[in-house]
Amino acid sequence: MAILELKQVNKYYDKYHALRDVSLSIEPQSIFGLLGPNGAGKTTMIRIITGITAADQGDVIFNDKPFQEHHVEEIGYMPEERGLYKKMKVWEQLVYLAQLKGLSAKDAKDRVYAWMEKMDIKDWWNKKIEELSKGMSQKIQFISTVVHEPRLIILDEPFSGLDPVNSVLIQNEIEELRLKGATILFSTHRMEQVEEICEQIALINKGKIILNGRVKDIKQQFKQNLYSVELLDPGIQFRNDYFNVVSRDANQFKIKLANGATSKDLLKTLVEQDADVLSFREVLPSLNEIFIKQVTEGTHE
Amino acid sequence: MNKTWIIIKREYITRVRKKLFLVTTILAPLGIALISVLPVLMSSVSTEKTVIGVIDDSKIDSTGLFFEKFQNDNSLEFIYLTNSYEQAKNEYASTGLNGILYIAPEFNMYEGTGVEYYSKEQLGLKSQSNIEKQMSQITRELKLAKIEITPEIIDQLSKDVRIKSIVSNEQGTQEGNTAIATMIGSIMGFVIYIVMLMYGTMVMRGVMEEKTNRIAEVMVSSVKPFQLMLGKIVGIGMVGLTQFIIWIIIVVSIQMGVGLFYGEQMAQLQTMQPGVGMEQPQNITALAKAFGDIAQLPWVYIVSSFLFFFLGGYLLYAALFAAVGSATGEEGDQSLTFIVTLPVIISIMIMINTLEQPNGTLAIVSSMIPFTAPIVMCARLPFHPPLWQLILSMLSLTGGFIFTTWLAGRIYRVGILMYGKKVTLKELGKWIFYKA
Numbered sequence: 001m002a003i004l005e006l007k008q009v010n011k012y013y014d015k016y017h018a019l020r021d022v023s024l025s026i027e028p029q030s031i032f033g034l035l036g037p038n039g040a041g042k043t044t045m046i047r048i049i050t051g052i053t054a055a056d057q058g059d060v061i062f063n064d065k066p067f068q069e070h071h072v073e074e075i076g077y078m079p080e081e082r083g084l085y086k087k088m089k090v091w092e093q094l095v096y097l098a099q100l101k102g103l104s105a106k107d108a109k110d111r112v113y114a115w116m117e118k119m120d121i122k123d124w125w126n127k128k129i130e131e132l133s134k135g136m137s138q139k140i141q142f143i144s145t146v147v148h149e150p151r152l153i154i155l156d157e158p159f160s161g162l163d164p165v166n167s168v169l170i171q172n173e174i175e176e177l178r179l180k181g182a183t184i185l186f187s188t189h190r191m192e193q194v195e196e197i198c199e200q201i202a203l204i205n206k207g208k209i210i211l212n213g214r215v216k217d218i219k220q221q222f223k224q225n226l227y228s229v230e231l232l233d234p235g236i237q238f239r240n241d242y243f244n245v246v247s248r249d250a251n252q253f254k255i256k257l258a259n260g261a262t263s264k265d266l267l268k269t270l271v272e273q274d275a276d277v278l279s280f281r282e283v284l285p286s287l288n289e290i291f292i293k294q295v296t297e298g299t300h301e
Numbered sequence: 302m303n304k305t306w307i308i309i310k311r312e313y314i315t316r317v318r319k320k321l322f323l324v325t326t327i328l329a330p331l332g333i334a335l336i337s338v339l340p341v342l343m344s345s346v347s348t349e350k351t352v353i354g355v356i357d358d359s360k361i362d363s364t365g366l367f368f369e370k371f372q373n374d375n376s377l378e379f380i381y382l383t384n385s386y387e388q389a390k391n392e393y394a395s396t397g398l399n400g401i402l403y404i405a406p407e408f409n410m411y412e413g414t415g416v417e418y419y420s421k422e423q424l425g426l427k428s429q430s431n432i433e434k435q436m437s438q439i440t441r442e443l444k445l446a447k448i449e450i451t452p453e454i455i456d457q458l459s460k461d462v463r464i465k466s467i468v469s470n471e472q473g474t475q476e477g478n479t480a481i482a483t484m485i486g487s488i489m490g491f492v493i494y495i496v497m498l499m500y501g502t503m504v505m506r507g508v509m510e511e512k513t514n515r516i517a518e519v520m521v522s523s524v525k526p527f528q529l530m531l532g533k534i535v536g537i538g539m540v541g542l543t544q545f546i547i548w549i550i551i552v553v554s555i556q557m558g559v560g561l562f563y564g565e566q567m568a569q570l571q572t573m574q575p576g577v578g579m580e581q582p583q584n585i586t587a588l589a590k591a592f593g594d595i596a597q598l599p600w601v602y603i604v605s606s607f608l609f610f611f612l613g614g615y616l617l618y619a620a621l622f623a624a625v626g627s628a629t630g631e632e633g634d635q636s637l638t639f640i641v642t643l644p645v646i647i648s649i650m651i652m653i654n655t656l657e658q659p660n661g662t663l664a665i666v667s668s669m670i671p672f673t674a675p676i677v678m679c680a681r682l683p684f685h686p687p688l689w690q691l692i693l694s695m696l697s698l699t700g701g702f703i704f705t706t707w708l709a710g711r712i713y714r715v716g717i718l719m720y721g722k723k724v725t726l727k728e729l730g731k732w733i734f735y736k737a
Binding site: 096 | 304307311511514515516517518521523735
């Protein structure tokens with residue numbers, strides 16, 4: 001069972017094919033990363049999921065049911081380009097947006113209060129948005145995204161413009177929301193965050209999904225049989241046809257195994273030569289590397 | 302529907318709460334009223350009187366032609382002196398008089414010569430013309446009496462021919478007043494013109510703000526773009542309506558206040574000047590008749606039709622302005638705005654022609670075109686247009702604003718999420734046919 005499923009979704013703008021047969025499935029209570037270069041179709045995809053625009057072909061299934069208008073109340077969306085009404089007071093703004101997500105006026109006010117108390121920003125209650133700093137209004141924007149307790153939270157570049165302290169704060173809030181049952185869809189360029197936070201990713205380029213799956217699996221899929229070995233005594237010989245030393249930094253070796261060779265073979269060689277092994281680990285490609293490789297390969301096609 | 306209502310409420314409340322709204326709604330009409338009432342107030346408050354000594358040596362009759370004939374008012378007071386002109390001039394400084402009006406023995410009423418005014422200070426223009434007028438009037442009566450013509454005959458001679466216009470149509474037969482109809486018609490036409498442009502651009506600016514603030518994207522993830530647009534249009538429309546109602550209340554209460562004030566003054570004026578200002582009572586009756594004619598207009602019919610065209614015209618143009626705002630964003634687009642404004646300006650030009658020929662072909666045709674109907678048909682309302690034309694015009698306007706709202710909705714939903722490039726009319730056309 002998935003909280004959200006896209007099946008063969010296509011979208012055209014005029015003659016431009018913005019999304020091509022996009023399919024993916026997001027498990028409940030997971031953190032899903034949507035990656036892709038600018039113009040790849042991320043925003044279009046998010047707009048289809050949030051019901052802002054509709055797919056030309058294909059199905060959007062929300063919580064096992066075809067997407068319907070009322071589902072927007074179960075989604076919280078924070079766009080990359082943040083926006084609030086500058087002249088409105090903080091609380092009015094938040095209550096207004098919460099009401100549009102289906103909360104009653106009283107309910108909305110109570111929850112807004114609770115959130116502002118939680119984030120320790122009660123003092124801003126009566127301030128106008130235009131009086132707030134960028135970081136402050138980002139917090140308000142975050143509250144507006146989650147105040148109606150959505151089942152699916154979509155965050156487009158949520159950490160851009162946030163200082164490290166607030167970044168961690170938001171990150172913790174996201175984790176807390178996930179534990180309470182929410183599913184988070186992340187759209188970002190920042191790979192290190194994806195590696196850190198997401199369990200599942202989809203890589204989209206030119207309107208097509210070119211990679212989709214668990215982060216662990218994807219890394220395995222793209223591993224290059226690369227090992228990093230640190231030795232006490234650097235005078236060790238490696239059999240060149242099996243082990244290729246890619247780089248060496250003092251006692252630190254990066255060794256690529258030839259096809260057919262395994263980590264056991266490498267360890268055996270080390271043991272046979274009586275080497276003092278300080279560390280031994282497999283080097284998995286970073287998502288960043290995979291991302292760049294896939295995208296540039298895609299463009300060469 | 303519920304969410305549209307929430308949007309309407311926000312659009313309405315945030316605007317009505319603004320200081321600018323308070324200023325324009327309450328202070329502007331008060332200011333205008335003050336400026337128009339101020340001169341009257343000031344003239345009635347000013348207590349400084351010019352006291353004039355009159356020496357009449359004309360000896361046309363035993364006491365002097367002008368003896369006790371001048372009318373005192375709150376700025377001029379006449380005292381009749383018996384001493385000689387030379388004597389009066391010498392004593393002038395000590396008498397407290399402002400000046401001496403001297404009618405010499407050689408006074409010639411047919412030439413209007415032989416009158417002097419002696420004083421230290423120049424006589425004010427208003428006072429001088431007042432005295433001249435009074436003297437002319439007195440001599441005129443005398444001259445007329447000499448050739449045995451009574452004021453009544455003069456009155457009859459100077460009567461102009463007046464055409465009584467009788468309008469007969471489905472609503473019955475009534476007496477019409479072309480001048481009043483033209484005045485009321487043009488006022489209503491201009492009011493609609495101002496409303497459509499003022500509130501139309503307010504809608505446009507609101508949409509542009511949402512687009513440049515990027516709040517639009519957050520909003521449309523909760524509500525449909527059409528709800529957002531409609532909420533804005535209706536909310537601002539209600540702001541306009543509120544402003545109008547307040548204005549009407551202020552204007553009516555000021556008029557009632559001033560009416561009481563003037564009413565007393567007028568009554569005073571009439572009792573004070575019997576016979577002298579022969580033209581004035583006539584003016585007053587003409588004015589009274591005009592007020593009577595205004596009161597006799599079918600106001601329920603005019604006001605309700607006016608409100609219909611006010612709202613219809615606003616809805617029609619506000620939708621178009623919203624579409625333009627959504628397509629342009631921050632810096633706006635002069636040419637697109639111009640395209641929307643053009644029919645409004647053309648309407649005003651047609652209206653001016655319509656007031657000359659309220660039932661001409663141009664008037665009838667442009668009443669049936671939704672873009673010109675609000676202004677043109679409104680201007681025609683006091684001219685008793687045939688009922689079928691009114692109904693057809695209303696239907697066409699209704700169809701018109703439904704169409705522009707639909708059209709604007711199609712453009713709006715694409716426009717508010719489209720950033721960066723400048724749009725052409727051709728692209729706008731394409732947007733209309735995009736799938737949602």
